[in-house]
Amino acid sequence: MSSPQCAVIMGGLLEQLLGDPFTVMNAVGLIAFALVGATKAIRERFDIFGVTVVGLATAFAGGATRDILVDRVPLALRSLGEVSLGVFGVALAIGLSMALESPDDHPFTVVADAVGLAAFTTAGAIVAADSGLPGFGVVVIATINAVGGGAIADILLDRTPFIMIDDFYASCAVLGGTTYWLLDTAGIGGGAAALCATVTVGTRLAAV
Template sequence: MTDAFAVMNAIGLVGFAFVGAAKAIEERYDVFGVTVVGVMTALGGGTTRDLLLNRVPNSLQSPGEVALSLLGVTAAVLFVHFLDDGHQHPVVLTADAIGLAAFSTTGALLGQQAGLPVFAVVALATVNAAGGGAISDLLLGRTPFILREDFYASCAVIGGLAFWALAQIGVSVSVASAGCALAVLLARGLGIGRGWSLPTVQAWERRDAQ
């Protein structure tokens, strides 16, 4: 389990950094800006999680995580112009989904281990998984994509709830982690495959009015 999880985490760091860097290239940021946005997409969620848990961020202490993020940035710089709409490529979407699962699990696990209640477990899973993308969007002058119609951060919410529910019924941390990661992957895969998105309040009202 631990090895599989480390692999997922590594894939996620590269994938997130690729997506962030590709968006910054699209906005014609300079190479420093592309690097910052890519690294923040990969490490920003975990950094925010650590700030909320009152710890020195892991990202400042893990040269390996930084190296993987820089690898994702480099891949985007070298390859993004060979792809149409590069951050929607199936390989990129898959790496991103694996990262979403790995980062949700880490966030939920650390919240649970800190003895925090269910809201905090779910919030830390979501911040860890989707916080980097939200910070990047702000740095790119966009409103965070996770707050508009989609089915992305919702997968982290589902994963956090799954982790918490499994921990409540007394399974081991490994099983709860596996359940969380699988729930996120399943939700994200279904969401992409079926084009799911959450409704707006306006959409609810229109439906009620019919």
């Protein structure tokens, strides 16, 4: 299956689940990023406590920054649902690390990271647009929501943050956030979330 096909299918899947796009996108992002963060920590031979902390920090960092910027208490501190989804992603990573050889490089993890990036870009764009921010604010908050987790994971793992080096990581989120804002401004609210996610995951998977 080629990358663009994959992107369209994922966008479609997410779209079906919609109704409340923020909840869906946020849940997908939390599980995906907790999985990716925990997988990286497992590779660095952290103990179970460290793996959980890195996984949850990767899942929550972007959204918490988003919530501080739009002036509200971070959702992760208010909602036990967020914590449960994060823990589920960490458990998934531990399961995978037993089943797979090198889960860190596995296509599954790469796709999960791209899906998380897309889901959080969309979740961030929705929150920012609902807060009444203009285009610049929507794109900035979508991007921070999307790349915050990866940046924190790399800092905790003492690596150079790859979002700084990888040309097509933050840019995919900027592109997705801009797409959301354009559609939302044009009054096409319904498809905005799905297309934002599709554009982000599509450009990211095309790049890796």
